[in-house]
Each structure stands twice: as structure tokens, then as C-alpha cells.
Amino acid sequence: MREWEKNIRRVVPYVAGEQPNKKNMVKLNTNECPYPPTPKLEEALASMDLDRARLYPDLDAKILVKAIADFYNVDEEQVFVGVGSDDVLANVFLTFFNSDKPILFPDITYSFYPVWSDVYGIKYKTKPVDKDFRLVKEDYYEENGGIIFPNPNAPTGIYEELDFVEDIVKNNQKSVVVVDEAYIDFGGKSALELVPKYENLLVVQTFSKSRSTAGLRIGFAIGSKDLIQAMKDVKFSINSYTMNMPSITGGAAVVADKDYFDKIRNMIIETRENTKSELTKRGFTFPNSMANFIFATHKDYDITDMFKYLREKDVYVRHWDAENIKDYLRITIGTDEEMKKFLEVVDEYMEANK
Amino acid sequence: MREWEKNIRRVVPYVAGEQPNKKNMVKLNTNECPYPPTPKLEEALASMDLDRARLYPDLDAKILVKAIADFYNVDEEQVFVGVGSDDVLANVFLTFFNSDKPILFPDITYSFYPVWSDVYGIKYKTKPVDKDFRLVKEDYYEENGGIIFPNPNAPTGIYEELDFVEDIVKNNQKSVVVVDEAYIDFGGKSALELVPKYENLLVVQTFSKSRSTAGLRIGFAIGSKDLIQAMKDVKFSINSYTMNMPSITGGAAVVADKDYFDKIRNMIIETRENTKSELTKRGFTFPNSMANFIFATHKDYDITDMFKYLREKDVYVRHWDAENIKDYLRITIGTDEEMKKFLEVVDEYMEANK
Numbered sequence: 001m002r003e004w005e006k007n008i009r010r011v012v013p014y015v016a017g018e019q020p021n022k023k024n025m026v027k028l029n030t031n032e033c034p035y036p037p038t039p040k041l042e043e044a045l046a047s048m049d050l051d052r053a054r055l056y057p058d059l060d061a062k063i064l065v066k067a068i069a070d071f072y073n074v075d076e077e078q079v080f081v082g083v084g085s086d087d088v089l090a091n092v093f094l095t096f097f098n099s100d101k102p103i104l105f106p107d108i109t110y111s112f113y114p115v116w117s118d119v120y121g122i123k124y125k126t127k128p129v130d131k132d133f134r135l136v137k138e139d140y141y142e143e144n145g146g147i148i149f150p151n152p153n154a155p156t157g158i159y160e161e162l163d164f165v166e167d168i169v170k171n172n173q174k175s176v177v178v179v180d181e182a183y184i185d186f187g188g189k190s191a192l193e194l195v196p197k198y199e200n201l202l203v204v205q206t207f208s209k210s211r212s213t214a215g216l217r218i219g220f221a222i223g224s225k226d227l228i229q230a231m232k233d234v235k236f237s238i239n240s241y242t243m244n245m246p247s248i249t250g251g252a253a254v255v256a257d258k259d260y261f262d263k264i265r266n267m268i269i270e271t272r273e274n275t276k277s278e279l280t281k282r283g284f285t286f287p288n289s290m291a292n293f294i295f296a297t298h299k300d301y302d303i304t305d306m307f308k309y310l311r312e313k314d315v316y317v318r319h320w321d322a323e324n325i326k327d328y329l330r331i332t333i334g335t336d337e338e339m340k341k342f343l344e345v346v347d348e349y350m351e352a353n354k
Numbered sequence: 355m356r357e358w359e360k361n362i363r364r365v366v367p368y369v370a371g372e373q374p375n376k377k378n379m380v381k382l383n384t385n386e387c388p389y390p391p392t393p394k395l396e397e398a399l400a401s402m403d404l405d406r407a408r409l410y411p412d413l414d415a416k417i418l419v420k421a422i423a424d425f426y427n428v429d430e431e432q433v434f435v436g437v438g439s440d441d442v443l444a445n446v447f448l449t450f451f452n453s454d455k456p457i458l459f460p461d462i463t464y465s466f467y468p469v470w471s472d473v474y475g476i477k478y479k480t481k482p483v484d485k486d487f488r489l490v491k492e493d494y495y496e497e498n499g500g501i502i503f504p505n506p507n508a509p510t511g512i513y514e515e516l517d518f519v520e521d522i523v524k525n526n527q528k529s530v531v532v533v534d535e536a537y538i539d540f541g542g543k544s545a546l547e548l549v550p551k552y553e554n555l556l557v558v559q560t561f562s563k564s565r566s567t568a569g570l571r572i573g574f575a576i577g578s579k580d581l582i583q584a585m586k587d588v589k590f591s592i593n594s595y596t597m598n599m600p601s602i603t604g605g606a607a608v609v610a611d612k613d614y615f616d617k618i619r620n621m622i623i624e625t626r627e628n629t630k631s632e633l634t635k636r637g638f639t640f641p642n643s644m645a646n647f648i649f650a651t652h653k654d655y656d657i658t659d660m661f662k663y664l665r666e667k668d669v670y671v672r673h674w675d676a677e678n679i680k681d682y683l684r685i686t687i688g689t690d691e692e693m694k695k696f697l698e699v700v701d702e703y704m705e706a707n708k
Contacts, residue, residue, distance in 0.1 A: 003528035004554040005580070007453040007499055013590035019413055027409075036405035045399065045600070051390035053569035053604075055381075056562070059373055083437060086593040094473070099361040119448070119591040145361055174357035200358040208410070215407035215599035226359070236367035237473040239440040245569035246399070246600035250407075 014115045017318050026341050028332040029316040031183075031293050033212035035267065035335070038260040041213065044253030045246055053245055061243040067252040068220050072192055077225045080232060081251075083242050085182055085206035085219030090116055092148070092202065092221065095234040096176040097122045099145025106135055108325060110154045110180065133158055133287050133295075141171045150180040152188055155318070155330040157289025159188040166191075169198050176227065178202045183291035185210035185265050186272070192222055199224040209292055210265045211254050218243075218251045268292050272333045278343050282350065293332045295325075301353060303327045309349045315342050368469045371672050380695050382686040383670040385537075385647050387566035389621065389689070392614040395567065398607030399600055407599055415597040421606040422574055426546055431579045434586060435605075437596050439536055439560035439573030444470055446502070446556065446575065449588040450530040451476045453499025460489055462679060464508045464534065487512055487641050487649075495525045504534040506542055509672070509684040511643025513542040520545075523552050530581065532556045537645035539564035539619050540626070546576055553578040563646055564619045565608050572597075572605045622646050626687045632697050636704065647686045655707060657681045663703045669696050 017030040061081050069076045082088035093116040097103045100123070105113045107126040117124040127139040133156040140147055147168065152159040169177045169191075179191045181203055191203050202223035208214035221231065235242070243251075255261075272289065279286065279296055286296040297303060307319040307329055318330040331342065371384040415435050423430045436442035447470040451457045454477070459467045461480040471478040481493035487510040494501055501522065506513040523531045523545075533545045535557055545557050556577035562568035575585065589596065597605075609615075626643065633640065633650055640650040651657060661673040661683055672684040685696065 002553070004530050007450060007530070008584045009449050009452045009588055011587050011591040013587045014594060016410075016413060016590075016594045019410060030410055032410060033408045035408065037407050041407065042404050045402075045404070048399075050396050050399070053391050053395065054387045054389065054566040056370075056373060056384055056386065056568040057571065059370060083593060083596055083598070086595070090592045095363050096361060098363045115591045119588065176358050176361070199356070212408040214410040214595075217411065217595055217598040230362045233365050233367045234363055234473065236370075237365045237469045238444045239437060240368060240370045241440070241568075241571055242437055244437070244571040244598065244601055246604075247598055250600075 009119070011119050012115070014112050018316065020316055022314055025314040025316060026334065026338045027316050028334050028338065028342060029318045031209055031291075031332045032214050033209060033264060033268070033292070034333070034338060035212055035264045037212045038254055038257040040253040040257045040260070041250050044249050048245060048249050056241050057243060057245045057248055059240055061248045064218070064243065064248045064251045064255075067255045071255050071258070072222060074192075074195070074222055075225065078195070078222050078228055080221040080228045080235070081243055082219050082235070084208060084217040085180070085204050086112060087217070087242065088204050088219040088221050089180065091231055091235055092178055092204065093117065093122060094120055095231050096178070096202075097146040101143055101145035103146040103148065104140055104142075104144045105148050106153065108133060108153070108156065110150050113148060129153075129156075135160060137164055137167050140168050144172070144175055146175050146178070147172055148178040148180060150182060151191070152183045152186075152289065152291040154182070154291070155293070155325070155328075156287045156295045157183070157291040157293055158287045159290035162189050162191060162194065166194055169194060169201050173200060176200050176202060178204060181205045182209055185261075186292050187269055187290040195223060199226060202227050207251060207254060211261060212264060213250070213254050216247045216250055216254075218247055268333050271336055271339055274336070275331070275333060275339050278339070282346065293330050295328050295330050297328045301350065303329055305353075306346070306349050310342070310345055313345045313348075315345045317342075363473070365473050366469070368466050372670065374670055376668055379668040379670060380688065380692045381670050382688050382692065382696060383672045385563055385645075385686045386568050387563060387618060387622070387646070388687070388692060389566055389618045391566045392608055392611040394607040394611045394614070395604050398603050402599060402603050410595050411597060411599045411602055413594055415602045417606045418572070418597065418602045418609075421609045425609050425612070426576060428546075428549070428576055429579065432549070432576050432582055434575040434582045434589070435597055436573050436589070438562060438571040439534070439558050440466060441571070441596065442558050442573040442575050443534065445585055445589055446532055446558065447471065447476060448474055449585050450532070450556075451500040455497055455499035457500040457502065458494055458496075458498045459502050460507065462487060462507070462510065464504050467502060483507075483510075489514060491518055491521050494522050498526070498529055500529050500532070501526055502532040502534060504536060505545070506537045506540075506643065506645040508536070508645070509647070509679070509682075510641045510649045511537070511645035511647055512641045513644035516543050516545060516548065520548055523548060523555050527554060530554050530556060532558060535559045536563055539615075540646050541623055541644040549577060553580060556581050561605060561608060565615060566618060567604070567608050570601045570604050570608070572601055622687050625690055625693055628690070629685070629687060629693050632693070636700065647684050649682050649684050651681045651683075655704065657683055659707075660700070660703050664696070664699055667699045667702075669699045671696075
């Protein structure tokens with residue numbers, strides 16, 4: 001090793017789902033929305049005065065923050081925006097998880113949590129989910145340096161009711177509790193309604209799923225003003241201007257179109273429920289997902305092999321090699337047509353391997 | 355203090371230049387480009403297929419990386435892109451400055467360096483510039499955990515020739531040496547030509563000044579493949595998708611238009627040289643700036659007072675209260691018309707205070 005290499009921070013980076021770009025592929029591997037963004041996005045971007053792109057964007061991303069605050073009926077001072085919810089969550093880890101005690105999160109969950117912990121030198125302890133992949137809330141009542149969990153959880157899609165979430169917050173008044181709600185708009189009830197009651201509760205959401213703008217990179221957090229101010233202070237110590245002009249302008253237009261938002265998430269929910277029936281008919285089992293994906297297994301088939309078969313047929317779903325989840329596929333909910341194609345290829349595979 | 359607040363990371367955030375937005379103001383305070391971006395930007399953004407905004411953007415920002423690699427005639431594997439050069443530099447600090455020994459940078463320099471050091475817990479030692487604000491290269495020959503300095507330096511605008519830069523790199527083969535070239539396109543010679551010779555040299559640049567797209571948030575680093583890979587590994591541990599679709603598409607179009615780039619930076623250089631003459635005529639003194647700003651003082655006037663007067667007249671320049679630079683104004687080079695307006699208000703002030 002060369003001398004100058006010795007001080008390089010060595011990390012095991014997060015590996016994102018592959019991003020193939022083939023004609024006629026069925027891409028059900030990264031939980032994107034199958035429907036295009038609201039047409040208001042195109043209008044908003046076309047209306048930008050690009051001469052102003054010479055200037056730094058608004059430091060406070062005010063019009064975007066205001067649109068989010070209006071939508072959720074909170075104060076603007078309660079909203080933090082970032083470059084996708086990954087940026088927001090990384091900021092959460094850096095800002096709040098700064099204790100000698102370990103933070104707690106489930107062992108089966110968003111795989112970025114241990115990665116952020118490692119890169120920022122944060123101690124963590126994972127808590128096993130039960131045999132049905134459910135979080136065990138009592139596990140989170142021990143002393144800790146902070147708590148984070150997704151609801152619905154990833155990659156299982158399991159949603160816990162608000163009283164479950166509130167129990168965890170109530171039993172952790174000494175910590176910051178973060179609920180990562182990337183998938184909340186597909187049938188769950190947001191913990192946002194608990195925010196006025198708990199100053200230590202932070203809710204994180206994203207535009208990448210239910211708002212169909214993963215390509216714009218917008219995520220946000222809502223919590224008490226004190227939590228949000230602490231996040232802003234840290235953010236302004238790293239990069240003052242994270243939100244660019246198109247994301248501010250476009251994002252504000254996207255969040256303002258509530259009708260479109262409701263329309264597409266309801267379509268996804270309907271397709272998900274149909275897909276559940278179809279999978280059940282074929283003998284698959286899965287936790288009851290309230291997200292825009294289904295985490296399914298089949299006792300009679302080799303799932304790794306099925307995954308490879310699907311991939312060869314240009315049907316991309318997500319699969320992990322980790323021992324505890326290797327028998328599962330995470331299938332993003334696409335359009336009805338995409339799900340039909342997916343099921344056809346599954347049928348082909350089952351037919352050939354029965 | 356509430357219990358949950360105890361683990362919050364407390365930082366002294368960087369304070370960016372104010373971003374007023376008044377009609378007829380003259381904004382010479384944040385080193386933005388006074389000319390609009392290339393018209394190719396509008397074309398590129400209009401050509402985006404916004405239906406694809408539902409998808410995550412390209413993880414590797416390939417078309418942008420390729421455009422930069424082509425422009426500078428380096429391999430794509432030698433290019434790292436980020437959300438402005440602040441994002442790139444923050445990543446540099448986290449990736450490379452990970453030693454028990456302090457990193458070194460000048461005491462008068464970009465004020466974000468100590469902020470990043472603090473937020474990431476990096477030890478640093480500042481090296482005083484000399485009485486003419488020049489870096490003393492021998493100061494950087496002692497043992498260290500890394501070196502960073504801007505060339506031209508901020509906020510002085512002083513440019514050091516490449517043999518000076520090379521001496522620092524040559525004497526620091528055990529460290530990563532970072533040259534922050536935010537302002538290199540205004541007359542200096544980039545250290546990029548040293549990159550093939552030194553695997554431990556990283557050059558950082560930005561689209562926010564000479565490429566007139568601060569609003570898109572694009573910065574980049576060029577170095578050996580090993581340096582760039584290490585940065586990517588850390589970046590993928592924080593946020594895989596930092597560059598959004600408009601910044602990738604727009605940025606590629608911006609960097610491809612070399613004629614426009616040359617035209618506007620030459621206009622700025624010409625205006626800067628004229629402004630130097632005008633300031634000299636009025637008794638101002640300043641280091642010989644090779645940047646898009648001038649760092650000027652006047653022995654006969656109270657600079658803080660002059661700053662306030664300019665501000666009242668909606669002419670915004672940058673001023674710091676720090677003892678060692680409080681007698682200086684940092685004046686961004688605007689259009690000829692803006693500089694004329696600036697000088698008129700300066701004349702008014704001098705007339706009223708002689």
C-alpha cells in the first residue's frame with residue numbers, strides 16, 4: 001500500500017439495485033413508481049428562467065419547503081429537505097446519532113442503516129424481527145443512542161399501526177426516534193400526526209416512490225422545530241446548497257398536485273392487491289405488504305434460480321444473497337401490464353421446473 | 355436541556371453570503387457568473403423525457419462524467435461528480451483526511467475547510483499566509499494527514515504558479531494533496547496537468563463560477579483512478595444518487611459548449627482587469643487577483659462603513675468581521691454595467707467621506 005493510501009476511509013459501500021436500461025424490459029427492482037410524474041412537473045420546469053441558473057439556488061429551498069409544509073399542514077420551520085431521503089437520512093445519522101450508546105434498528109431493514117453507521121463511526125445494535133418478519137417493539141425499550149425503523153419496513157413491506165409506533169416513541173423520550181416512511185403513502189397511516197405530541201420524533205419521507213420523481217432526488221423530514229434546526233445546522237456545515245433549481249421548482253409543483261398523487265398511489269395499491277391474489281394462487285407466500293412492493297417466497301421453488309430466470313427474460317426484481325432473506329424476491333409493483341408480464345414469466349418458470 | 359437533545363451534534367455552521375433578491379440590485383457577493391448559462395442548457399433540459407423522472411437517475415451520472423472527461427482529456431474513471439464543489443470537497447474531507455496527524459491549510463482561505471474538519475472530527479492546523487496574503491510553501495513540508503488549498507486562493511484571488519503547486523505535491527508524497535480550483539478558469543493554469551505524474555494529487559473544480567450554473571449544483575474532482583474510486587466508495591455509503599436528472603442532462607450540455615465557456619470567462623477577465631485599473635485610480639489596493647473577484651482595501655476609508663453604505667444602496671459585496679480581513683471587501687466581477695454602478699456608489703461614498 002502506498003503511503004498516501006493509509007489514511008483513506010475504507011468502507012463497504014451500499015450496493016443499489018441494478019439500473020438496466022433495455023427496451024421492453026420490466027423493471028420491478030428499485031421500487032420506482034410505474035406512472036410518470038404529474039404533467040405539472042413539465043410545466044414548472046418549462047417556466048424556469050434559466051438565466052437565473054447562473055445564481056446559487058435558494059439556500060432554504062423556500063418554495064419547495066412551503067409546498068411540503070402546506071401539504072402536511074405543518075410550519076415551514078418543521079420541514080427539512082434533502083437530495084432524496086438517503087441524503088436526509090444520512091444527515092439524520094450524523095446529526096442525532098452521536099452517543100456512546102448504540103442506536104437500535106431491526107436486523108432486517110433498509111440496508112443503508114449499517115452503512116451510514118459505519119461511515120460515521122456510529123455504534124449500533126440490530127434487533128431481530130420475529131419469525132413473521134415483524135418488529136418486536138419491546139426490543140426497543142432498552143437504553144440507546146437513538147432509534148430508527150422504516151414503516152412499512154423494507155424489504156418486507158410490513159406496516160405497523162400507529163399505536164405500535166407511538167409505544168416506541170413513548171418509551172424512548174430520551175432518544176431521537178426516526179420513522180422512515182418511504183412507503184407510507186401506499187396504505188399506511190403516517191406518524192406525522194404524532195409529531196405535535198413528541199418533540200423527539202422525526203418522520204422522513206421521499207418523492208421517489210409515491211410522487212414518482214426519483215429522478216429529481218427529493219426527500220424530506222418533518223419534526224419539531226428544534227430537531228429540524230439541528231439538522232439544518234449540520235447540513236449547512238457540509239453543503240449549504242444541496243437542492244438545485246429544477247428540484248426546488250419541480251418539487252414544489254409535484255407536491256402541490258394532490259389529485260394526481262392520490263390517483264397514482266391508489267392505482268398502485270389496487271395493482272398490489274391484485275398481484276397478491278395472483279401470487280397466492282400460484283402458491284407464493286409473503287408478508288402482507290402495505291408498500292409498493294411485495295416480498296415473496298415459494299416453498300417449492302429455488303428462488304435464486306427463479307430470480308436468474310426472470311432476469312434472463314428481462315424481468316428485473318430484487319434479490320439478496322443474505323442467508324435470512326435469500327429465499328425471497330422483492331417485487332416492485334409496476335403497471336397492470338408489467339405485472340401481467342412478470343406473472344407470465346413466473347408461470348413459464350414454474351411450468352419448466354415443476 | 356431535554357434528554358434527547360444531549361446527543362445532537364453541535365456545530366458552528368458555515369454562513370453563506372446573503373442571497374438578496376431585489377429588483378435593480380447589484381449582486382457582487384457570492385462569486386456567481388454575471389452572464390447566463392449557455393443556451394444549450396435550455397435545449398438540453400427541454401429535451402428531457404420527463405416520464406423518466408419517475409426512475410432513479412443514472413448512478414454513475416455517465417453522460418455528465420463523460421462530458422467532463424472528454425473536455426479535460428482524462429479517463430472517465432478519473433472523474434468524480436457531486437452536488438457542487440462543496441459536496442465534492444466534503445466528500446474529500448471524509449474520504450482522505452482520516453489520520454491522527456492534522457491536515458494543513460492556510461489560515462486565510464475558503465472558510466468551509468475548518469467547518470468540514472469540525473463536523474467530521476478531523477484534526478487540522480492552519481498555516482499563516484505572509485503579509486501579502488501569499489501561501490508559504492515550506493510551511494506545508496511538515497508531517498501531515500493531508501493538504502488542501504485553493505488556487506487561486508479565496509478570498510484573496512492570489513494565484514500560485516504550477517511549479518509552486520508541484521513543489522507542495524512533490525514534498526508530500528505520503529499525503530493526499532487537494533487543489534481546490536473553483537476559480538482556475540479566470541486566468542490560472544490548472545494543476546490537472548500534474549495529475550498523470552502524481553497519484554496523490556486531486557484537483558477539484560466547479561460549474562458554479564466559470565460555467566455559470568451555480569443553480570444546477572455541479573462540482574467535480576479529477577485525480578488518479580484510485581483516488582476517485584475511494585471517493586466513490588464513500589459517496590455510495592452516504593447517498594448513491596446525488597446527481598439528479600436535470601443536473602446530469604444539463605451539466606453535460608454545459609460542459610460541451612467550450613466556445614461559450616471561453617467567451618464568458620474571457621469577458622469576466624477583461625472586466626476584472628478594467629476594474630483593477632478603476633480601483634487603483636481611486637486609491638484601493640488589492641492582491642493581484644486571478645479569480646472572478648477582487649479582494650480590495652483602502653487605507654483612507656473605513657471599509658466596514660463603506661460595505662454598509664454599498665449595501666444600503668443595494669450593491670452587495672462580501673465582507674467579513676474577522677480581525678485579519680475586516681478591512682477588505684471581496685468584490686465579485688459582474689458585468690461592465692454592474693461594475694460601473696458599483697464604482698459610482700463607491701465614488702458617492704468617497705465623496706461623502708473625504
